[in-house]
Amino acid sequence: MKVLYQTRYNIFERKGGDTVQILKTKEFIESRYPHIRIDIDSDPHADLSSYDMVHIFNMLRPQETVLFMENARKQGKKTALSTIFWRSTEFERHGQIGLRKWVNRMISYDSMEKLRGLYRYYVDGEKHEGTARLIRAGYTRLQRDILEQADLLLPNGEGEIELIRRIFRPEKQLEYVVVPNAIDAGIFACEPDAQRRDIVLCVGRFEPRKNQLNLIRAMSGLSYKLVLAGTAHETQQQYLNAMRKAARTADVEIVDEMDHVELQSLYGRARVHVLPSWYDTPGLASLEAAVSGCNIVATTRGTTKEYFGDDAYYCEPGDVESIRKAVVAAYEAPFNRQLQENILSRYTWAQTADRTVEGYCRMLDRKEPEVSAG
Incomplete structure (x- = not known):
């Protein structure tokens, strides 16, 4: 099995928990399942012909995620999505500092995210089609489009799925496998x-x-x-x-x-x-x-x-x-x-790897491989 990981373009320059999650998931899957190979590429137009599937990370940056999702769909590849999702309204209105905090208290959540999109497009160097679509269509709409296209969701907890259901009220049944965040014991x-x-x-x-x-x-x-x-x-x-x-x-x-x-x-x-x-x-x-x-x-x-x-x-x-x-x-x-x-x-990375591979095999309708003795 050959899998492509796709995520935000600055995953290694602006490191966070998602950086660790991606690298550790890749490391432990490849060590436990030698017949699975994983590449990482943030190109939204990547050639997927050599891959069995695409694993996409992070609903909180839908301006990139939606492009990965549509590229996979166009090339006939199934997609797993690590949601990494939470709704940050409370934080933006009470936890932010300075002018941004006061502006956020006066506008809707989607308007808030559109303003962030405008800043990214004109100031922060994210001048691409995904950011332009976020500004035109809205943050929530882009996230809903992503959910509708994903074949399998890989949330870090049941709470993420409950929140997704409550906010988006998806028409289709959500197929998902909970994959825990983890530590290297x-x-x-x-x-x-x-x-x-x-x-x-x-x-x-x-x-x-x-x-x-x-x-x-x-x-x-x-x-x-x-x-x-x-x-x-x-x-x-x-x-x-x-x-x-x-x-x-x-x-x-x-x-x-x-x-x-x-x-x-x-x-x-x-x-x-x-x-x-x-x-x-x-x-x-x-x-x-x-x-x-x-x-x-x-x-x-x-x-x-x-x-x-x-x-x-x-x-x-x-x-x-x-x-x-x-x-x-x-x-x-x-x-x-x-x-x-x-x-x-x-909550170890070995278990994260096993649950992730379980999800891949379920989505691709394949028998789960055995864990390597090595």
């Missing part, structure tokens, strides 16, 4: 050592959606040290400056993005990992931190409760006091080994 799993854990940690891109600014505010007055690890895109320098300014009132250290080896060491120092995002599905850093011996504070938005159940501490992203209380509760509690065991048993 060989890198991050370790025994907790409470004696050397004395920091609160947050790993993630520095941006309003990840909500580090409210986390810094929540830490003010607490005796814990907060370490923020990540990087800010050039469009988020205003937010990073606001973080630095707020950090003067608390014990906060801001460090650059790290590789897996450095990150493993940082997780080993943390007693608590916090991701108070405006939405997450569920946040790869939370999964990594949990198996690395940290208690977890997670947002109530997204699919976090589907993954962590009662084994995490939850906070309201817009409520600084809620974040503070969750951090204190998690810091003062003993390590929750049940959460670590649950993630290791259910």
Whole structure:
């Protein structure tokens, strides 16, 4: 089987959770199923003649996804879609900063996305047919077109499918296989050592959606040290400056993005990992931190409760006091080994690979291959 992965053009320049998801899914499928080969190409006009199917990622950027979908349909190839979907209305109206926040409060969600499309088309270099269509047809319409054309959906959780049904009310039955977000157990799993854990940690891109600014505010007055690890895109320098300014009132250290080896060491120092995002599905850093011996504070938005159940501490992203209380509760509690065991048993990249291949074979009406003994 030969599969082509297609996703946003800046997947490697502006890295995020979807970057890790794509690379790790490819790595583990090819290692577990030697007869499956995967290529990655963001060309919306790619020649698909040598591929059995196309796997497309991310409904949140429909201006690109719809072009991949239509190219596959034109060339007679079936498509699987990793939805990576959440509706960000609340974030745009309450979690954004500056002028964008106030404009978003006065207009509809689709109008908001059209404005973003106009910015991308005329300012951010995304001057292509997909962005022009988003501006003309609307964000929701483009997402609905994508759903109608996809042969199989691969959401990260049941919550994504429920939200898709509620928003789009699709006429056809949605064929889907839940494929979990995951961790590399060989890198991050370790025994907790409470004696050397004395920091609160947050790993993630520095941006309003990840909500580090409210986390810094929540830490003010607490005796814990907060370490923020990540990087800010050039469009988020205003937010990073606001973080630095707020950090003067608390014990906060801001460090650059790290590789897996450095990150493993940082997780080993943390007693608590916090991701108070405006939405997450569920946040790869939370999964990594949990198996690395940290208690977890997670947002109530997204699919976090589907993954962590009662084994995490939850906070309201817009409520600084809620974040503070969750951090204190998690810091003062003993390590929750049940959460670590649950993630290791259910949310590893090997399982992600197996569920993804199960979906491919179902869609192509093929017998599932056996996992390689090697």
